[in-house]
Amino acid sequence: MGIREKLLDFKRRLSDRKMYSIVIVLIAAVSIWGVYQYKHAANLRQELDNQYNRAFYEMVGYVQNVETLLAKSLITGTPARTATTLQEAWRQSNLAQTNLGQLPVSQPVLANTSKFLTQVGDLSNALNNQNVRGKQLSADQYKTVEKLYNYSVSLGKTLSNLQNQLANGRLKWGELADKGTKLFKKASANVSMKQLQEADNKTFQGYPTLIYDGPFSDHMTSSELKGLTGNEMSQEQAKKSVIEFIGQDRIKDIQNTGKNDSGQMKTYSYSVSLKDKPEDQKINIGVTQKGGHIYWMLYNRPVSAKKLEMDQVKKKGLEFLESKGYKNMIDTYYLTEDNTATINYAYRQENVVVYSDLIKLKIALDTGEITGFEAKAYIASHSQRDIPQPGISLEEARKKINSQMEVQSSGMAIIPTNHKSEIFCYEFKGKLNKNDFIIYINAKTGEEEDILMIVNTPNGILTM
Numbered sequence: 001m002g003i004r005e006k007l008l009d010f011k012r013r014l015s016d017r018k019m020y021s022i023v024i025v026l027i028a029a030v031s032i033w034g035v036y037q038y039k040h041a042a043n044l045r046q047e048l049d050n051q052y053n054r055a056f057y058e059m060v061g062y063v064q065n066v067e068t069l070l071a072k073s074l075i076t077g078t079p080a081r082t083a084t085t086l087q088e089a090w091r092q093s094n095l096a097q098t099n100l101g102q103l104p105v106s107q108p109v110l111a112n113t114s115k116f117l118t119q120v121g122d123l124s125n126a127l128n129n130q131n132v133r134g135k136q137l138s139a140d141q142y143k144t145v146e147k148l149y150n151y152s153v154s155l156g157k158t159l160s161n162l163q164n165q166l167a168n169g170r171l172k173w174g175e176l177a178d179k180g181t182k183l184f185k186k187a188s189a190n191v192s193m194k195q196l197q198e199a200d201n202k203t204f205q206g207y208p209t210l211i212y213d214g215p216f217s218d219h220m221t222s223s224e225l226k227g228l229t230g231n232e233m234s235q236e237q238a239k240k241s242v243i244e245f246i247g248q249d250r251i252k253d254i255q256n257t258g259k260n261d262s263g264q265m266k267t268y269s270y271s272v273s274l275k276d277k278p279e280d281q282k283i284n285i286g287v288t289q290k291g292g293h294i295y296w297m298l299y300n301r302p303v304s305a306k307k308l309e310m311d312q313v314k315k316k317g318l319e320f321l322e323s324k325g326y327k328n329m330i331d332t333y334y335l336t337e338d339n340t341a342t343i344n345y346a347y348r349q350e351n352v353v354v355y356s357d358l359i360k361l362k363i364a365l366d367t368g369e370i371t372g373f374e375a376k377a378y379i380a381s382h383s384q385r386d387i388p389q390p391g392i393s394l395e396e397a398r399k400k401i402n403s404q405m406e407v408q409s410s411g412m413a414i415i416p417t418n419h420k421s422e423i424f425c426y427e428f429k430g431k432l433n434k435n436d437f438i439i440y441i442n443a444k445t446g447e448e449e450d451i452l453m454i455v456n457t458p459n460g461i462l463t464m
Contacts, residue, residue: 068453306339314343316368
């Protein structure tokens with residue numbers, strides 16, 4: 001082969017390699033661009049799914065609130081209380097419908113659900129206007145509200161089914177338009193409702209208080225802090241309260257961890273290491289600067305198993321409170337989670353339960369040891385009340401209750417309000433349509449002051 005031919009052959013090979021390199025670079029560029037686009041699309045899809053999840057879970061919450069409020073409206077004994085309850089049902093149904101419209105499901109699929117929420121809103125607002133004028137629900141109106149309540153229960157079950165499937169990954173938002181059709185139609189297949197009258201002048205009101213660990217658990221009734229007695233203390237002086245509360249024989253070391261000067265209840269904080277316990281299982285505790293009252297305590301230790309029954313745990317809580325000087329306390333409502341019970345204990349004076357004076361305990365279900373303590377409400381409100389004579393009798397108060405409710409027990413109670421005051425009431429516990437309720441009738445005026453719906457869950461007894 002001559003020199004010329006060798007040069008041409010080398011040029012051809014160089015060209016082939018160059019072309020090969022160019023092809024490789026192009027393939028790599030396309031691949032990188034494809035991966036970027038895929039990740040970008042995945043991020044957008046995840047962001048969209050997050051928006052759908054937020055809208056859906058908020059809708060479920062609003063529908064559950066509608067169900068509870070409709071149930072309460074069936075048991076109210078006065079037009080004013082009915083009006084307040086239905087007004088909030090209207091608001092919650094509108095919030096549910098707003099979130100419903102954000103879901104990736106075609107409108108015909110959700111026609112019955114949307115119609116239901118609209119009818120709840122329209123009827124609730126119309127009846128609210130009627131009740132504000134002092135007019136009770138008629139028998140037909142009562143039956144209509146009852147139908148709406150039954151449908152809300154059915155809808156709630158459907159939404160819970162969807163929620164479980166979404167949470168477990170068995171259902172994707174892309175599939176919801178198809179599978180959701182059957183699920184939503186199944187919930188509303190047997191429901192037929194008349195067109196309800198529309199109403200004007202719709203106004204928003206505040207959210208209802210949802211109380212997850214017992215009635216009145218988050219109320220602080222008195223701005224005077226009646227239970228905050230004693231002199232101002234230094235951090236070293238207040239440390240004595242920690243030693244007395246925990247027990248000198250258990251303590252290895254106490255460290256001051258700061259103080260909180262904000263708010264009415266100014267506190268000191270401490271970290272307590274225990275003898276024969278791992279370093280990460282400490283007790284953190286807060287003590288009021290005035291009087292050295294234990295404000296809160298949290299013991300960080302694992303609870304691996306449940307060995308005690310709830311009655312045993314409640315008793316241990318009462319014994320603990322008694323030993324710390326909290327007399328005449330009774331357990332009210334509780335919740336269990338992670339082998340630990342959170343129990344509310346209220347003060348009782350002359351057979352009157354004072355829900356303002358509340359202490360929360362967290363109790364380990366393996367040994368009954370107290371792992372948490374909070375006395376905010378008790379410190380704020382505790383005092384000896386001057387309990388008046390009732391203005392009406394128990395029998396008269398009972399007549400104020402909706403005749404549909406089956407009263408199972410009664411008593412007397414002092415309940416806090418959102419206006420830093422207290423009301424002396426008759427407390428009636430009973431049942432309507434398989435739901436449990438507590439109704440508070442003002443012992444002086446006979447007015448219906450509050451209604452709580454009791455929810456029995458696998459983890460405890462809650463109220464709404």
